[in-house]
Amino acid sequence: MKQISQNYKTGAIKLEEVDVPAAKSGGVLVQTHYSVISAGTEGMKAREGKLSYLGKAKARPDQVKKVMQSVQQQGLKSTYEKVMNKLDSLTPLGYSLSGVVTDVLPGAEELQVGQRVACAGAGYANHAEINFVPKNLVVPVPENVAMEHAAFATIGAISMQGFRQAEMQLGETACVIGLGLLGQVLVQILKASGINVIGIDLQESRCELAESLGASFTAKPDMAGVHSAIKRLTNGMGVDCSFITAGGNTNAPVEFAVDIARDRGRIVDIGKTKLDLMWNDFYEKELDVRFSRSYGPGRYDPNYEEGGIDYPIGYVRWTEQRNMSSFLQLISDQKVLIDPIITSIKPFSEAEEVYNDLVEKKDTVLGIVFKHSQEASKVKHLPEFKEQSSKIEKISEPQQVGLGVIGAGNYASSMLLPHLAKIDSVNFKEVSTATSLSSANAARKFNFERTSTNYKATLSAADIHAVLIATRHSSHASMVVEALEADKAVYVEKPLAINLFGLKQVKQAIDASGNSRLMVGFNRRFSPLVKRIIEEFGNNSGPFTINYRVHAGQMEHGSWYLDSSHGTRFVGEAGHFFDVFSAIIQARPISVMARSLRPTNITQDDLENVSALVNYADGSVANLTYLTQGGSKLPKEYVEVFGGGRTIQLNNFENVVTYDEKNKKVYKAKGLDKGQSAEMQEFVSCVMKNNNMPIALEDLFDTTLLTLAAAKSLACGQVVDLAEYWETDQ
Secondary structure (H helix, E strand, C coil): CEEEEEEEECCEEEEEEEECCCCCCCEEEEEEEEHHHHHHHHHCCCCCCCHHHHHHHHHHHHHHHHHHHHHHCCCCHHHHHHHHHHHHHEEEECCCCEEEEECCCCCCCCCCCCCCCEEEEECCCEEEEEEEEEEEHHHEECCCCCCCCCHHHHHHCCCHHEEEEEECCCCCCCEEHHHHHHHHHHCCCCHHHCEEEEECCCCHHHHHHHCCCCEEEEECCCCCCCCHHHHHHHHCCCCEEEEEECCCCCCHHHHHHHHHEEEEEEEEEEECCCCCHHHHHHHCCEEEEEEECCCCCCCCCHHHHHCCCCCCCCCCCCHHHHHHHHHHHHHHHCCCCCCHHEEEEEHHHHHHHHHHHHHHCCCCCHHHHHCCCCCCCCCCCCCCCCCCCCCCCCCCCCCCCCEEEECCHHHHHHHHHHHHHHCCEEEEEEECCHHHHHHHHHHHHHCEEECCCCCCHHHCCCCCCCEEECCCCCHHHHHHHHHHHHCCCEEEECCCCHHHHHHHHHHHHHHHCCCCCEEEECHHCHHHHHHHHHHHHCCCCCCEEEEEEEEECCCCCCCHHHHHCCHHHHHHHHHHHHHHHHHHHHEEEEEEEEEEEECCCCCCHCCCCCEEEEEEEEEEEEEEEEEEECCCCCEEEEEEEECCCCCEEEECCEEEEEEECCCEEEEEEECCCCHHHHHHHHHHHHHHHCCCCCHHEEEHHHHHHHHHHHHHHHHCCCCHHHHHHHHCCC
16 A cells, blocks of 8 residues: 655655555554645645754754753763664655545444544554544444545544634634634634634635634734724633644743733633743733643544543543534534645645645645545456365264254244254253353253353363354354364354354364354245245345345343444344345345435434345345334334246245236235244254355355445445445454
8 A cells, every 4th residue: 555654864754655554453444535734734844854953853852952961871982872763764645634434443342444533643643545544433424524634523522522622602802813724713613612713824815714714803912903903802801712733942932822812811722833921911910821632532542542442421421423513513514614725635636746746835735635645446356155064073963963052042942942942953051151140040951961161171171062052143253263173063153253254264264164154043035935935036046136124123221232332233143134035035145235224313223224135146126124112013124036927025034925927926924034944954854964054155155245244335325236235354
């Protein structure tokens, strides 16, 4: 990938070809769409880089002080080598961007692949095509905010934090000294908060821009009568608070702020400027001087920024992440306008030229935005599978299948284990749950020989031939991998995996172990009525058109489905319905396009009102409509299949209605049977006979991959090609 870097020794700024950053827990990989150059901060770095060693020393007296301390502690030679090595190294530039999440690492599951985000942080939100960013430096972008505008979130958070430090009240008057990028944003934040705004800058054009953005009065600091005008505007009292957003080595901004301040007024320093405070002036007015530290609370705290430990909102209302989100909301509400402060949008390929121009044109630009392009992907292919036999011999007919169960929650105890208990060839050996009472309760109900709270012991037990995994979704993939490696036959409740990484781990385990005895709980294909649909079409190979409407209903408060670390409800359940498509169509899915409701105040349920359109290799098209907000009395599932001159309707597993050119036939079920009993019987039979599992591996993986791809499409708003998605590094 490409990334812009600076060699501080030579001042050279180059667009480098570098490796994609390593992904670590607690963060996400983000593909950059837009990144912003701050003409002030980054322009200063570019100019400093071109200075002589003496010039660099004068520009950074804080670093010179550290060097002198190092000389005293470690000697001149050692210090010199360290300083020269530091100077002659490539450092990243940039700290504010927008993009799309391409990978979510453990500890950052509240974010989603394909999600539009804004990112912050020097060293993280770099001018680079791909960045790793810790989760507390990432915020979602509202649907109606353009990505080039969202890229300003970090810069907005800096202005937002300065505003919060002032603790201003409705109706007060503020003066913004320095109408560069931060100043123009701050003018709008103050205006949106009911503050009367005065703007001061050396450039007439910036003053005019500030007035167009809400300032009631602007002027150059040397304009005749400016102090008198400000006094009149404040009824003779003076300004309540001045914000210094200017930079440079002159003391003029702070002197101006003192002159126009009211008694006991406030001065907030946001920009990097000279501050020689005049004792008499500050004493006589008893002025309050405050500094604003970058984006807000959490900045420079590694526990917050890198460790992902948030500050409780009851104690710290506005962290840097919350400041970013608040600023994006102002853009969403059109209280802050970004287009007027964008000087230009440039292709990232022109980055070197842009920085060189920035050094020469430091006073004529505000915000420069890099637009990042994406390279075309190579041809991708879906994974291929070969059913493999177990290493163990067929279980003799008189012998029973030793069963180990990992996780015995409500679904397993009510919908799976009762059916298994009716199969004579099943011997309930061991149940393992996270809590002792859960395993004891399952043992009591189903006569398990022993209990455990350590699932690894269950997997290693020699008398267990098959394991049933019914834990929370985030653990499925890793447990399946361990079970396959232990050469057990595996039944796992859906989903097989909640991300592509987990799915690929399962594939690798099958290939490495030679154990393909894997079954996922896609029970609906085993129901009598779905089987009836398949039989009705017979050898008709399609193509088909299928509509599947699911009204899942709203979740109860406190449901673990609301915990994003276990995956979304859609990812957890959609595989059921996609598998029905697979069972009927009998062709591989090619691509998916998903859409959801996007109201102003998005909630978990809103994001799960989904329509997913799937294209198949044989030309079939299937649409899943997954809803949560309809009437509670509506039957849950309804399916319509069109193909071969006939239409078949499935009504909530109660009946099937078939229409052809001549007749209408109705088949009623004896009871609401969604196939759990039949799938358990087939699973046990295959284990006993050491046959291939009832659902082909290809179908299991295609259905899971399709579910994950639909979630990605849902987030990014684009068609997702399954073969291309499989070969991504997510």
